[in-house]
Amino acid sequence: MSNPLDLISKTAYLKFEQCQKAFFFYKRHPYLRDKVSIDKQLTFSRGHQVGDLAQTLFPGGTDVSKQTKNSADALALTKTLVENKTPVIYEATFTFNGALIMLDILCLENEKYTAYEVKSSFKISEIYLKDACLQYYVLKNALPNLEDLFLVTLNQDYIFENELNPKQLFKKRSVKAESEKNLPYFENQLFNAQLTLEQNKIPNIAIGAQCFKPYTCDYFGNCWKETVADNSIFHLPLLNKEKLFEWYNSGIRTIDQIGEEHDAKAIIYKIKEAYFENKPIIDKERITAFLATIQTPMAAMDMEMWGPAIPKINGTKPFEQLPYLVCFFDGNIHSNIFIDYTKDERKHFAEELIESTKTFKSILVYDGTMEKMVINNLAKLFPQLKPELEELKNKFIDVFDIFLDFSYYHPAFKTNFSLKTASSVLLEDIYYSKITSGLEAMAYYDQFRLETNPVEKDIIKEELINYCKTDTLATYRLTEFLQKLIK
Ligand code: SF4
Numbered sequence: 001m002s003n004p005l006d007l008i009s010k011t012a013y014l015k016f017e018q019c020q021k022a023f024f025f026y027k028r029h030p031y032l033r034d035k036v037s038i039d040k041q042l043t044f045s046r047g048h049q050v051g052d053l054a055q056t057l058f059p060g061g062t063d064v065s066k067q068t069k070n071s072a073d074a075l076a077l078t079k080t081l082v083e084n085k086t087p088v089i090y091e092a093t094f095t096f097n098g099a100l101i102m103l104d105i106l107c108l109e110n111e112k113y114t115a116y117e118v119k120s121s122f123k124i125s126e127i128y129l130k131d132a133c134l135q136y137y138v139l140k141n142a143l144p145n146l147e148d149l150f151l152v153t154l155n156q157d158y159i160f161e162n163e164l165n166p167k168q169l170f171k172k173r174s175v176k177a178e179s180e181k182n183l184p185y186f187e188n189q190l191f192n193a194q195l196t197l198e199q200n201k202i203p204n205i206a207i208g209a210q211c212f213k214p215y216t217c218d219y220f221g222n223c224w225k226e227t228v229a230d231n232s233i234f235h236l237p238l239l240n241k242e243k244l245f246e247w248y249n250s251g252i253r254t255i256d257q258i259g260e261e262h263d264a265k266a267i268i269y270k271i272k273e274a275y276f277e278n279k280p281i282i283d284k285e286r287i288t289a290f291l292a293t294i295q296t297p298m299a300a301m302d303m304e305m306w307g308p309a310i311p312k313i314n315g316t317k318p319f320e321q322l323p324y325l326v327c328f329f330d331g332n333i334h335s336n337i338f339i340d341y342t343k344d345e346r347k348h349f350a351e352e353l354i355e356s357t358k359t360f361k362s363i364l365v366y367d368g369t370m371e372k373m374v375i376n377n378l379a380k381l382f383p384q385l386k387p388e389l390e391e392l393k394n395k396f397i398d399v400f401d402i403f404l405d406f407s408y409y410h411p412a413f414k415t416n417f418s419l420k421t422a423s424s425v426l427l428e429d430i431y432y433s434k435i436t437s438g439l440e441a442m443a444y445y446d447q448f449r450l451e452t453n454p455v456e457k458d459i460i461k462e463e464l465i466n467y468c469k470t471d472t473l474a475t476y477r478l479t480e481f482l483q484k485l486i487k
Helices: 010-018 020-028 038-053 071-083 127-141 175-183 181-197 220-224 242-250 266-277 283-294 346-357 368-381 381-393 400-404 419-426 438-450 453-486
Strands: 088-095 099-109 112-118 146-154 171-176 298-306 322-329 332-337 362-365 396-398
Touching: 010 020, 010 127, 010 181, 038 346, 038 368, 038 438, 071 088, 071 419, 088 283, 099 127, 112 127, 112 175, 112 242, 112 362, 127 146, 127 175, 127 181, 127 283, 146 175, 175 362, 283 453, 298 368, 298 438, 322 346, 322 453, 332 453, 346 381, 346 400, 362 381, 362 453, 368 381, 381 396, 419 453, 438 453
Parallel strands: 112 146, 298 362, 362 396
Antiparallel strands: 088 099, 099 112, 146 171, 298 322, 322 332
16 A cells, blocks of 8 residues: 555444445545534543443553554554563554454563454444454454454443442454454455545445435535525434435435325325424314323423443442432422432432322423333332332333324424424523433533532532533423413
């Protein structure tokens, strides 16, 4: 390979697997990439934390990434470390046949190398497997004595007690057999990837299902900007991508082109009408029946969960969802329960939750799936509280249902029925501040727990409460909106 910039990193290769055009953009036009969302950045940072912890399984290694600034240096340092028979190397960097890989952990024992690739998840997805097989392919050719390559994932049965035990927190699975089988595949794919670069022109690839698989493509904004006009069929809810692309590829691009002959569900034609007239779908009968189930006194409720990949509280597992904040709004007063989890405070939370809700006959939630799951877990954990927790769950009225079953649908929702979308379309006085998602709130909560300055701590806490509070206000106001609608 003449141009060192043409080395194909693992990220670049995985883009090639998804779409040749995405790969070409990544290598030649990286500026076309969409802005990385905060949720994505947080997922990356969680991956790094888990990766750092996994290094403690093989302590004392030399970290190549910390001592080098570019891939040429990293390759040179790795070469030296291998020549010196360094027993443990982190981020060891190798190249073969134009591919460039950085291994999370490489260990030398009895003159044989074993490699470990760490993933901050429980399951091994197809993409993780491909990623690991590519590394195996490079490593097998770059190192003469490779014994095996393992994918290291989190163990979902691990329960934290007093002190973290990385040996039990992680589990590993060999990918040697799959990798050996697929060596010719990678040889061929790398050849094709290099050819794509040599041709030096944007591959002629139309948008398709690949834009979403396995992840929404980083160049989505660029390729889709003309497709997603206001009346694009891709704004239709309920239809799966397969159906939408079947229509798209047969020339149907806009909602008005959908005719009776396309044999869609009746609701799709109703939505088409709503788009045309720019008027919502309103099923007054169903909304009336739904609202009749609400009893007063009522309050809107929203819960925030904390699910660290690496458990920190006794008795909890990786990613276990712990409720740390619940907010209520009864139409006049906002209140909340905030838990800082200096120890296991789940029982205290459950008791406070029961106490705070016992005067209400109905609890309004917006997509209460998570809240129900948390309450079920608390009931399992504290069977003596089960009857009261069950009673609380039975008071739930899920406002989301009205939007989900199209009793109310506004064309401006497009395919998004989230509380933030519904409130921004239908309400005027709802403003979210800094925090914009549950994942972001979780990162704030992590910050809150680490903060030692009490003033800073209070500011973060206030921010979290405001976020949760806004959700309860939005839920309550949406219910009022529906009530006004049927009057
Ligand atoms: S958006 Fe779709 S077509 Fe465009 S580069 Fe990405 S996967 Fe390829």
